[in-house]
Amino acid sequence: MKKYLFSIKNNLFLVLFLLIILTPFAVNAQVDVVYNDLVWSDEFETNGAINSTKWHHQTQLPNGGSWFNGEVQHYTNLITNSFVNNGFLNIVAKRENYTNQGVTKQFTSARLNSKFAFLYGRVDIRAKIPTNQGTWPALWMLGKNVNEDGGFFDAEFGNTGWPACGEIDIMEHGITQSQPEGYIQSAIHTPSSFGSTVNHGGTIAANLGNDFHVYSMNWSPFEITFLLDGVAFYTYNPAVKNPQTWPFDSEQYILLNIAMGGIAGNIPSNFSQATMEIDYVRVYQNILDDNEAPINFTASVGEVTSSTIELLLNAEDNSGNVTYTISYGDENITTANPSGEEKSIIIPNLTSNTTYDFSVAASDVTGNEYANNPILLSATTTGFTGCSGTDTEAQQGSFSIGYSYSFETIGNDVQITFELLDTDKVGVVAFLWRQNPFTEYQMTNLSGNNFTYTITEQSIGTTISYAVKFAYAGGLSVTKYFSYLVGDDCTLTINPTTETDLFTFLNPTKEYIHINSTVPIDKIEIHNLLGKLVLVSSTLNEPINIKNLPKGMYVVSVYQGNKKSVKKMIVK
Structure with a gap:
């Protein structure tokens, strides 16, 4: 795209004009705040060493003599590992013995820090990345305040440890071996989730490794959105923003590097070198003074x-x-x-x-x-029109308590909600599995371990079948497949009596429910519409306190011997 019969970069005015006029239209409908003004860039025009006014080589080894994540490379300032040629920055990871800081390693690479830091804006990086096994190319950002010896800003601003400084991974490849070919990932690391963070998204880049793609990150005070070639594929927007979830209210700087080995996997014996080519790095903000109200x-x-x-x-x-x-x-x-x-x-x-x-x-x-x-x-809000319940059956792994599920038809869409009820699982993420043809979708976290996904454009009367994979620290558990008839509202067709009409009560109600029955009752259960048990009582002759139940609809079950009676209850 960059190398035409003429060089557009020779006309800086034309470039800036096109950037300002054309670029916003590619992202307008997909991001919350559009940034228009080019405030910093490197177009890599001059062959040879990198521009030292814009970039810093980070080469100092962390404590212990190795980089993090089990990586095996030395980062160097050698021109063989990072240089500009024919309008492209080349970052080269090589197999070669290299001794530095008293440590000898068998691989070298480069890790560049931008000498520019900013708060809020958009980053566009056009790059072609290596896909060699064992390589981990990354375009990412760290808080300017990160305490990391050898970083450009560390000496003056490094007063905060990782991940409290916040990390924004614009693009990384090579550490998601379970994903299909061409998969690139974007991720967020904060004190609330880091390392194998739950805050990540990914997409497939066509012909990855052979073609250039534009990797973008749009950062506003409210959310962070990641885009591939102008198409958004993941947005980070925690419901509660505090230092644990949102350390993104301070300046960050850009990092470009290729790591080797570690969580990127084994490096083949025939590996010699891999190159990441970068066409440009551009940062946009809005710098115009604004005194007019909407x-x-x-x-x-x-x-x-x-x-x-x-x-x-x-x-x-x-x-x-x-x-x-x-x-x-x-x-x-x-x-x-x-x-x-x-x-x-x-x-x-x-x-x-x-x-x-x-x-x-x-x-x-x-x-x-x-x-x-x-x-x-x-x-x-309307009355609930869907199917729900709880279960413990697993097709992979196991559940200690179980899970609740809900299918609801909304127009021609089906909203599917699952909640993991196990209390012994941490770092939970959820993926919806379509049975045929098999497809996996990452679900949206509502709160706690409650996740949802909406299947669009379904035909009323057709049957769909879905399960959910809950992944967590140390393993995963997959529910059984649930078949659902699109348009069915089976919750509202609960028979007032399963075997016999055992009880009556005032409905709607609030604060207390008083069960009236002409026969002895063994137990009373109240479930919410996701099927989660919210109250159990054996109090038979006194009002049952329901003050802690939120307003809404519930299902009351009364048991007597082997008999069960079920009725809906509305809490006002």
């Missing part, structure tokens, strides 16, 4: 389900971006979107048959507020 702010309610309410927001601002703040109950959500583009916000984890009031305000990223803030909205 205009034309509208807000309305979109699709409503039993557990979600969609809010549709739109406003215009001269800066090109609008920030929205949504408040309801004790909850607050802040997000952003390009000016003039409708933003859909799905409010999750709501209780069915419940009215929610929302206060929505618009401002720009600078803080200028819309003149008539806020807009007030109200919506009521």
